[in-house]
Amino acid sequence: MRYLTTRKRAEGLGSARAGTEHHLAMTASGWALLVLVPILVFVLARTIGGSFDEVRATFANPFVAILTALFLVIGMRHFAKGAQTAIEDYAHGATRAALIMVANAAAYLTIAAGLYALIKLAI
């Protein structure tokens, strides 16, 4: 018997050496998104198509703003990690490196733009 947890034994294995870390990160963000996404889908369903003032009022609400901010950060990191895995499956060499950078840049740009909008609407 080895005095190691199953997680400790699995970490660092596999060709990329990061599979365990990736799996745990996607699982943790997945649980968070399981709570955040249904709420935001219904908020958006009621808000998209609304007038300028209605949209501003909805996102000025602290609960909606905080949940949206959490979704942007957790959701877009979840997206970037998932997109990176997909890219690693199909693209190779310089194309792979470039696409991973594009996916991460798009995720960070979305987070930054969304948080800027939320702060501007809150103050």
Added chain:
Amino acid sequence: MAETKEQKRPLSPFMIGPYYRPQMTSISSILVRITGLALVVGIGLTVAWLLAAAVSEEWFARVDWVVTSWLGKLVYVGSAWAVWYHLLGGVRHFIFDAGRGMDSPTAEKLGWAMVVGSVVLTVITILVASW
């Protein structure tokens, strides 16, 4: 023995069809990846719309024109299905991670539950949006 000539081997995603019979389990899994990636379109449009609402009424009018156009509606109906399907796919991951539902009949039922469940949730979302 010492042959190091690079061999042309079929790569996994292109196995489907000629070498690999599509199954409920594999196709429903691939759709989780496709829906996850495709959601960037709807999220990008929504963040552009939110940013426009924060910037000015003129910018909001421009982005809202796209959002409420037939193309915008198509993006949002598609995104509603994609987000529910991807979410149910994540729930299936949690079930599989717990070591449950791994036998073929249950795994196939879970795949159909994702398809039916995502369509039902999309209809509910459209009803909530239009009531």
